[in-house]
Amino acid sequence: MSTHFMNNEFDLIILGGGAAAFAASTKASELGAKTLMINDGLPIGGTCVNVGCVPSKHLLEVGKEIFYPQRPRFEAVAAAKNGFDFVRAMREKNQLVEMLRQANYLDVLEHQKQHVTFIKGRAEFILENEVTANGERYRAKRFLIAIGSSTRLIPFPGLDKVNYLTNVTLMNLQKQPQSLIVIGAGPLGLEFAQMFAHFGTKVTVIEIEKQILPLEEPKIAAELHRNLAAEGITIYTSARTQSVAEENGRKIVHVEVNGETLRLEADELLMATGVVGNVKDMGLEKIGVELEKGSYVKVDKYFRTSVDNIYAAGDVIGPPFLETIAAKEGNFAAQNALKKAKKTINFDEVPHAVFTSPEVASVGLTEAEYMRRYKYCYCRTIDFSRVPKALAIKDTRGVIKMVIHHEKRTVMGVHICAPVAADMIHEATLAVKFGLTIDDIIDTVHVFPTFSEAIKLVAQSFVTDIGKMSCCVV
Numbered sequence: 001m002s003t004h005f006m007n008n009e010f011d012l013i014i015l016g017g018g019a020a021a022f023a024a025s026t027k028a029s030e031l032g033a034k035t036l037m038i039n040d041g042l043p044i045g046g047t048c049v050n051v052g053c054v055p056s057k058h059l060l061e062v063g064k065e066i067f068y069p070q071r072p073r074f075e076a077v078a079a080a081k082n083g084f085d086f087v088r089a090m091r092e093k094n095q096l097v098e099m100l101r102q103a104n105y106l107d108v109l110e111h112q113k114q115h116v117t118f119i120k121g122r123a124e125f126i127l128e129n130e131v132t133a134n135g136e137r138y139r140a141k142r143f144l145i146a147i148g149s150s151t152r153l154i155p156f157p158g159l160d161k162v163n164y165l166t167n168v169t170l171m172n173l174q175k176q177p178q179s180l181i182v183i184g185a186g187p188l189g190l191e192f193a194q195m196f197a198h199f200g201t202k203v204t205v206i207e208i209e210k211q212i213l214p215l216e217e218p219k220i221a222a223e224l225h226r227n228l229a230a231e232g233i234t235i236y237t238s239a240r241t242q243s244v245a246e247e248n249g250r251k252i253v254h255v256e257v258n259g260e261t262l263r264l265e266a267d268e269l270l271m272a273t274g275v276v277g278n279v280k281d282m283g284l285e286k287i288g289v290e291l292e293k294g295s296y297v298k299v300d301k302y303f304r305t306s307v308d309n310i311y312a313a314g315d316v317i318g319p320p321f322l323e324t325i326a327a328k329e330g331n332f333a334a335q336n337a338l339k340k341a342k343k344t345i346n347f348d349e350v351p352h353a354v355f356t357s358p359e360v361a362s363v364g365l366t367e368a369e370y371m372r373r374y375k376y377c378y379c380r381t382i383d384f385s386r387v388p389k390a391l392a393i394k395d396t397r398g399v400i401k402m403v404i405h406h407e408k409r410t411v412m413g414v415h416i417c418a419p420v421a422a423d424m425i426h427e428a429t430l431a432v433k434f435g436l437t438i439d440d441i442i443d444t445v446h447v448f449p450t451f452s453e454a455i456k457l458v459a460q461s462f463v464t465d466i467g468k469m470s471c472c473v474v
Contacts, residue, residue, distance in 0.1 A: 008138045010036045012338060013131060015123045015282075016146035018046020019323045020314030020330030022105060024144050027334040029112040036140070037109075038133050040122040041278065042168075045105040046148055047315070048323040051171045054100055055093045056191055057355055062089050063198025064357060067231070073394040084199060086176035093171075125283035128307050142309050142337040145289075145297055146330055147282070149275035149315035152295075154183075157243040162251060164244070164269045167192070177201055177267035181253050183241055185212035187354040189272030190228070194356050197233050204234040204264055206255055211237055213354065217366050217415040219381055223399045224360055224417050236262075244269065277316040292318060301344045303333035311337045322352055349433040353422035358397045361425035364413030364432040370403050378406040380461040384418055387457065389449035395419055402428075402438075402458045409437045409462075420451050427455050438462050 012028050014021045017039030028035040042050050069080035109118050121133035130139045151166040153159065165173075167188055178201060182193045185207035197203040205212070205228075211221040212228075212235060229235055236257050245252040251269035255262050276295040284291065290306040292298040296318035303311045313329035315321050325345070332343035351363040370377045384390040384398035398418035405412055414428035431441060441459040446452060460466050 008136065010034050010117075010138065010140040012036075012142045012144065012334065013038065013123075013138060013140040014144045014146060015131070016046070016144075016148060016314070016316075017044045017105075017118075018042070018146065018148050018314060019048055019326040020146035020148075020316075020333075021046070021144070022108065023327040023330035024146060024313065024334035025112060025116050026108070027331050028338060029115040031334075031338055032115060033338050035112075035116045036138055037116060037118045038121055038123040038131070038138075039118070040120065041148070043101065044109075044118075045101045049100050049104060050097060051168045053323050055097055055171055056167075056195070058093050058096055059089065060191060060195050060198075060355055060357075062092075063195045066200070067198035068357075086199065087174060089199075090171075090173065122281075124281065125287045125289075128287050128309060131283075143311065144330070144333055144337060145282070145284075145305070145310065145312040145316055146314045146326075146333075147278045147316050149277050149321065151271055152274040152276045153271060154241075154273050156241050158245045159271075162244050162246045162269060164251070164271050166271055170268075170270055173268075179266035180204070180268045180270060181206065181251060181264055181266040182270045182272055183253070184272030184274065185209075185214075185235065185237070186272060186274065187213070189270070190224070190354060190356050192270060192272065193233055194228060194231070197228075197231060202232075202266075204266065205236065206239045206241060206253065206264075207235070207237045208240055209237065213360060216360060216362060217401055219399055219401060220360055220362070220415045220417045223397070224354075224356060224358065227358055227397050227417075228356070275315060275321060277318065279316065302336045302342060303329055304336065309337075320347065320350065320352060322350070325350060349429065351425045351429045353425065355422060358417050358419050359421035360417050361421035362413070362415045363425055363429045364411070365403055366413060366415065367401070367403055370412060374406065376406045377403065378462070379403050380458055382454070382458050382461055382466065384451075384454060386466060387449075387451060387454045389451050389453065390418075392449055398454075400454045400458050402455075402462075404438055404462065409439065410435045411438065411441065411459075414455065414458075416454070418451055418454065424452050424455065427452060431455075 011033040012035045014024050014037045025037055066082050066084050123131045123133040125131050180196050180201050180203050182189045182205045185205050193203045193205050212225050213221040240256045242254040251266050253264045288307050290298040297312040297316050299312050299317050303313050311333040313333040314326035335341035335343050354360040367377050367379050381401040385396040390396045401415045403413035411431040438459040446456050
């Protein structure tokens with residue numbers, strides 16, 4: 001072997017620098033594997049810390065601080081008159097991102113330096129066991145592709161001539177738009193829509209499907225739709241975008257709704273139409289790595305690609321597009337690659353959330369999925385007007401739906417729209433993961449009054465009329 005490849009030979013080469021990549025490097029470091037991480041595109045840390053979870057949740061909270069104090073729920077409280085400085089908000093967001101990028105990624109790399117080498121550069125496969133980056137060639141026994149995803153752009157007529165925004169470019173705005181059109185009513189689109197609506201921007205959302213959050217329970221999506229519309233966000237569902245244009249800096253969208261063509265106009269246009277894996281220009285096809293739908297790296301349940309020594313994890317392998325799942329997949333892929341551990345994920349047990357207000361959170365099977373698998377469904381839904389805590393604080397926004405096994409009475413799915421749904425979902429996640437029955441939920445004493453009592457109440461609704469219960473009945 002040449003001296004060059006003695007220096008550039010690794011046990012594992014990780015392509016990417018986000019959640020999946022860092023979870024893999026952490027595990028590889030623990031296992032003492034000589035590892036190389038090559039990152040390109042977004043700065044180290046990937047989507048979550050730079051343009052996803054961290055900055056968006058920070059700015060959503062800023063928006064809440066502006067919007068809700070101006071609309072108090074209690075008669076005794078006067079409406080606040082809050083000022084807002086968009087430029088300072090973005091600057092504060094940037095400071096937070098830089099701090100967490102340093103603490104959670106750069107400092108972590110420093111701790112891993114005995115086993116992990118990091119370089120910036122675009123990697124491309126030239127052989128099954130060899131990549132090139134920055135003019136250098138590197139070999140490894142195993143590879144992990146964890147290069148994330150980018151905005152999926154639907155080629156609407158005229159889009160190529162419009163200066164549109166994505167979740168990445170929106171995070172770099174220096175001026176608050178007075179109006180914003182969002183195409184796509186998935187989690188990302190709705191979070192940004194409400195964020196900017198709370199800032200004071202006039203927001204319009206366009207969704208081609210018949211409901212917002214198309215993958216969620218219809219009753220959950222309908223409750224969120226009702227609340228967003230009540231806050232002044234205009235939402236068009238079953239709406240087909242026909243064309244987009246830009247005139248004197250203004251964005252024009254022609255959309256068909258109920259057989260009528262509408263002309264919508266705004267300062268900015270956000271494309272929130274999903275994501276695709278960053279699979280281009282990686283040399284994947286020439287070494288035989290198969291793709292799924294041309295957009296994602298195809299893997300088996302152990303995260304191994306069609307090439308035995310190459311694994312993949314995170315957004316690049318497709319949904320669910322969650323930071324937590326990317327990290328879990330990266331960890332498991334590293335163990336499977338380095339130790340033949342055979343680690344897998346049961347996605348029925350994975351919770352997810354949308355951080356609008358009210359929030360949406362879900363785990364397990366929807367009614368439609370249960371019907372598909374079992375041809376039968378045993379479900380209950382209750383409004384939060386039944387929940388004592390919601391009544392006490394005058395915030396009854398929300399519904400909760402539970403799906404249980406029609407014979408065993410085990411909890412199969414829980415779906416929530418509520419002010420703190422993302423925090424509530426963890427009790428439901430444990431119920432789904434460990435096969436708890438509604439009797440286990442009912443027999444567990446819950447703190448009173450809390451929003452989490454809603455999980456107990458919906459379980460009780462399978463066996464009794466909760467409208468005839470005292471709030472203190474356990």
